[in-house]
Amino acid sequence: MMELELTxxxxxxxxxxxxxxxxxxxxxxxxxxxxxxxxxxxxVVDKVVQQLENKICFAFRNFPLTQIHPHAQHAAxxxxxxGAQNKFWDMHDILYENQQALEDENLVEYAEILELxxxxxxxxxxxxxxxxxxxxxxxxxxxxxxxxxxxxxxNGMRYNDSWDQETLTQTLRDIINKNV
Amino acid sequence: xxxxxxxxxxxxxxxxPGTTAPNFTLRTTPNQSVSLDQFKGNPVVLLFYPAxxxxxxxxxxxxxxxxxxxxxxxxxKVIGISxxxxxxxxxxxxHKNLLFPLLSDFEPKGNIAQKYGxxxxxxxxxxxxxxxxDKDGIIRYSYVSPIGVNPGAxxxxxxxxxxxxxxxxxxxxxx
Numbered sequence: 537m538m539e540l541e542l543t544x545x546x547x548x549x550x551x552x553x554x555x556x557x558x559x560x561x562x563x564x565x566x567x568x569x570x571x572x573x574x575x576x577x578x579x580v581v582d583k584v585v586q587q588l589e590n591k592i593c594f595a596f597r598n599f600p601l602t603q604i605h606p607h608a609q610h611a612a613x614x615x616x617x618x619g620a621q622n623k624f625w626d627m628h629d630i631l632y633e634n635q636q637a638l639e640d641e642n643l644v645e646y647a648e649i650l651e652l653x654x655x656x657x658x659x660x661x662x663x664x665x666x667x668x669x670x671x672x673x674x675x676x677x678x679x680x681x682x683x684x685x686x687x688x689x690x691n692g693m694r695y696n697d698s699w700d701q702e703t704l705t706q707t708l709r710d711i712i713n714k715n716v
Numbered sequence: 717x718x719x720x721x722x723x724x725x726x727x728x729x730x731x732x733p734g735t736t737a738p739n740f741t742l743r744t745t746p747n748q749s750v751s752l753d754q755f756k757g758n759p760v761v762l763l764f765y766p767a768x769x770x771x772x773x774x775x776x777x778x779x780x781x782x783x784x785x786x787x788x789x790x791x792x793k794v795i796g797i798s799x800x801x802x803x804x805x806x807x808x809x810x811h812k813n814l815l816f817p818l819l820s821d822f823e824p825k826g827n828i829a830q831k832y833g834x835x836x837x838x839x840x841x842x843x844x845x846x847x848x849x850d851k852d853g854i855i856r857y858s859y860v861s862p863i864g865v866n867p868g869a870x871x872x873x874x875x876x877x878x879x880x881x882x883x884x885x886x887x888x889x890x891x
Contacts, residue, residue: 540870603781603813678783683868684775 540681540694546595550669552624554585555593560715561708562593564689566677569612569631570605570638577686578632580701587705591712596628597673599685607638609670614643616666621652729833730845730858737762737849738831742819743802750795750819753853759792759879760849761872764834766841766863768800768808768818776844776866781814783869790876792848795819799826799841834860848875 546553546562565581567574585594598615600608611631618627630646631638640661647657660666677687681694688695688704690711697703731737737760741751752760765776780787780794787794794816800808805818821828821842829835829842836843846867848857857875861867 540868601778601782603815604778674782675786678786678869678873681868681870683779683866 542676542689542692542694543679544676545692546593546689551595551597552619552628553593553595554625556590557593559591559593561588561591561711562595562689562691563708564595564597564692566597566599566673566682566685566687566689568598568600568605568608568685569615570608570635571601571685572635574686575632575635577699578629580699580704582629583701584705584708588708588712592708597677598670599674599677599682599687600670601685609667610640610643610661611638612670613661613664613666614647616669617657617660618647618650618652620660620666621656623650623652626650730843730860731832731847731855732858733856735855737847737853737855738828739853740819740828740831742797742821742828744817744819745806746802750817752795752849755793756853757851759790759851759856759876761787761792761794761876762832762845762847762849763794763796764829764832764842764845764847765796765798766836766839766844767798768804769811772844772864772866777808777814777818778812779866779869781812781816783873784815786869786873787876790873792876797821797828797842799829836863846872848872848879850879 542564546564548557565577567577581594585592598612600612602609615624615627615631618624627646627650630649634642643661644658648654680689686699688699690707695707697707737752739752741749744750763780777796784794796816796818798818799821801822802820805820809818825840826835826842832847834843834845844861844863844867846857846859847855850856856879857872859867859871
């Protein structure tokens with residue numbers, strides 16, 4: 537299997553990140569909010585991040601497959617609009633927990649639940665303020681060999697193994713132990 | 717299933733860069749055909765895949781569908797080819813909302829795939845293979861992926877960008 541390197545390194549100036557940037561391992565996911573596999577992966581990632589605590593940094597980039605997932609683009613935009621108000625991860629989780637309800641009115645409702653500044657949210661959302669950023673995420677994925685969702689990168693290299701909790705945790709632990 | 721050696725053998729059968737791409741005329745709908753040479757003047761991406769509706773192909777065509785604007789930016793046409801019949805292609809295309817044509821290498825079965833060296837005789841389907849044909853009809857990139865692995869698009873985009881820039885010729889956009 538080819539080794540594929542991330543062409544746009546994870547960077548706190550542009551990426552949404554959880555955990556310490558000095559953590560020995562950075563896990564990056566390219567995901568789509570309407571993709572059922574990504575929904576499953578989100579649960580796995582949550583557990584893995586909890587287990588590895590301060591040893592892992594998790595980042596997420598958008599990879600909406602809009603022709604098969606008609607709500608994925610707006611859902612990604614809603615997450616970015618929430619991100620502009622420092623609530624990216626809250627919106628991210630709500631979206632994955634409600635993959636069957638991603639109509640625009642649902643997205644606005646989630647913003648209300650998160651108590652976002654609604655005029656600002658609506659302005660960003662309906663003007664597609666973050667569409668180009670999402671495209672940038674997408675293209676960076678294409679250039680890095682993303683071939684479906686979810687696709688993960690560990691410390692900048694594509695992860696080709698299974699992302700079940702056990703395998704992923706073990707792989708991450710191995711990297712962490714090597715780096716210690 | 718396919719061992720490493722088998723895979724290598726299959727790979728080596730695929731037409732290599734520098735070869736003239738064999739022309740073909742294949743049906744895309746019950747009453748419409750597409751020929752490779754009608755795209756002369758534009759680069760063409762040929763995406764051979766084993767079967768409509770199989771999970772990996774689904775991901776692969778969806779991915780290419782999504783990246784289509786990138787290929788268009790580089791004036792390239794994208795064409796999918798499998799041994800499925802036109803009616804199956806129509807259903808699959810509709811299901812995936814595809815914006816590029818799927819051609820049917822159906823009768824004689826796999827004839828074009830064989831000419832490109834990417835037919836799996838024992839399985840009766842084409843390899844999962846990518847070819848980049850330049851504006852003059854010469855193959856500039858060929859890649860055979862393990863049958864179950866979606867090859868992504870990083871390799872072919874890189875190959876496409878490294879082609880000498882054509883004179884921005886706009887080809888026929890009919891599909």
